[in-house]
Amino acid sequence: MFRGRKPELTYADVTPKELYFNRRKFLQAMGIAGAAALAGKNLIDLASPPRGVYAGAKFTNLTKSPFSTTEKQNSFEEVSHYNNFYEFGVDKDQPAKNAQKFRTSPWAVSVEGEVKTKRKFTMEEILKLAPLEERIYRHRCVEGWSIVVPWIGFSFSVLAKLVEPTPKAQFVAFESYWDLGQMPKARPELAGIQFPYVEGLRMDEAMHPLTLLCVGMYDDVLPNQDGAPVRMVIPWKYGFKSIKSLVKIRFVPKEPPTTWNLANAHEYGFYSNVNPNVDHPRWSQARERRLGEIFKRATLMFNGYEDQVSSLYTGMDLKKYY
Ligand SMILES: Nc1nc2c(c(=O)[nH]1)N[C@H]1C(S)=C(S)[C@@H](COP(=O)(O)O)O[C@H]1N2
Ligand SMILES: [Mo]
Numbered sequence: 001m002f003r004g005r006k007p008e009l010t011y012a013d014v015t016p017k018e019l020y021f022n023r024r025k026f027l028q029a030m031g032i033a034g035a036a037a038l039a040g041k042n043l044i045d046l047a048s049p050p051r052g053v054y055a056g057a058k059f060t061n062l063t064k065s066p067f068s069t070t071e072k073q074n075s076f077e078e079v080s081h082y083n084n085f086y087e088f089g090v091d092k093d094q095p096a097k098n099a100q101k102f103r104t105s106p107w108a109v110s111v112e113g114e115v116k117t118k119r120k121f122t123m124e125e126i127l128k129l130a131p132l133e134e135r136i137y138r139h140r141c142v143e144g145w146s147i148v149v150p151w152i153g154f155s156f157s158v159l160a161k162l163v164e165p166t167p168k169a170q171f172v173a174f175e176s177y178w179d180l181g182q183m184p185k186a187r188p189e190l191a192g193i194q195f196p197y198v199e200g201l202r203m204d205e206a207m208h209p210l211t212l213l214c215v216g217m218y219d220d221v222l223p224n225q226d227g228a229p230v231r232m233v234i235p236w237k238y239g240f241k242s243i244k245s246l247v248k249i250r251f252v253p254k255e256p257p258t259t260w261n262l263a264n265a266h267e268y269g270f271y272s273n274v275n276p277n278v279d280h281p282r283w284s285q286a287r288e289r290r291l292g293e294i295f296k297r298a299t300l301m302f303n304g305y306e307d308q309v310s311s312l313y314t315g316m317d318l319k320k321y322y
Helices: 023-038 040-047 076-081 094-098 123-127 156-163 259-263 306-313
Strands: 108-113 119-122 133-140 145-155 171-176 198-202 212-217 231-233 246-252 287-290
Touching: 076 145, 108 123, 119 123, 119 156, 123 212, 133 231, 145 156, 156 212, 156 246
Parallel strands: 108 246, 145 287
Antiparallel strands: 108 119, 133 145, 145 212, 171 198, 171 246, 212 231
């Protein structure tokens, strides 16, 4: 039993901010006496944070984003148990089961290509690049379901500006982690797609303030099945553009290959902007079902972010560039 004054004491209460994300350092800083004072159950809680190794405390002092929707959020339970993450199985309930032991620490993201300063960012560095914001976004899967999620992160442009892309950087290529040892289902013959999972954005899309480098959701780190420890979220595009468990970012001169386009170019284009007027070859995209609801609702142009992003596509035939 905990015998101190404040049984709900958390990591955040007892550590300076810089130490939140390093448990070993934290325990060292506490010293034996401090650790003993915490005693019992709570020390065990600290030693095995609830969701991920960068956890230990819920994120606090999150900046509220003007881009957040006021629509009703889906529950954490819904968002963490209905996933597409083919590295951990192709069924929606499999990632939550199969990603449990996925090791997300240590973690680093290398940034390469047409930049002045190539750089590898550790996860600890990424978490300190900018104030973390809460961004409540609609997320529309190409399969016809949608969710509303309070993501945590900051605009991808923050990181991009740090490495100083050269004028040759016209697109950004993203790559996910891939390790058959930890992801035995991540084989083309089982999943029907190539690995590692790759995605891409045009430079202006990547630099748009809505494009989020995401490190958490619901005030905490990302659950493994939602793309821990760091992923992209591009809310006006179909969900498959929002690549999970990022390890590499390359600034490149040409449009890079993307996983679903490689798998089936006829059905999945490079742009993949949510568009109720352009059907998928096998189904309509006009309506969608919000997880947890019975009746379908109309899908909005650019997933409801038309005012912010339509200017990126002026003059483009969106039936051709789907
Ligand atoms: N590496 C990787 N990223 C991925 C996927 C995947 O299978 N592998 N699935 C995509 C698809 S189709 C969707 S809809 C979203 C789902 O994100 P969520 O499970 O957090 O809702 O992740 C995208 N990112
Ligand atoms: Mo999706």
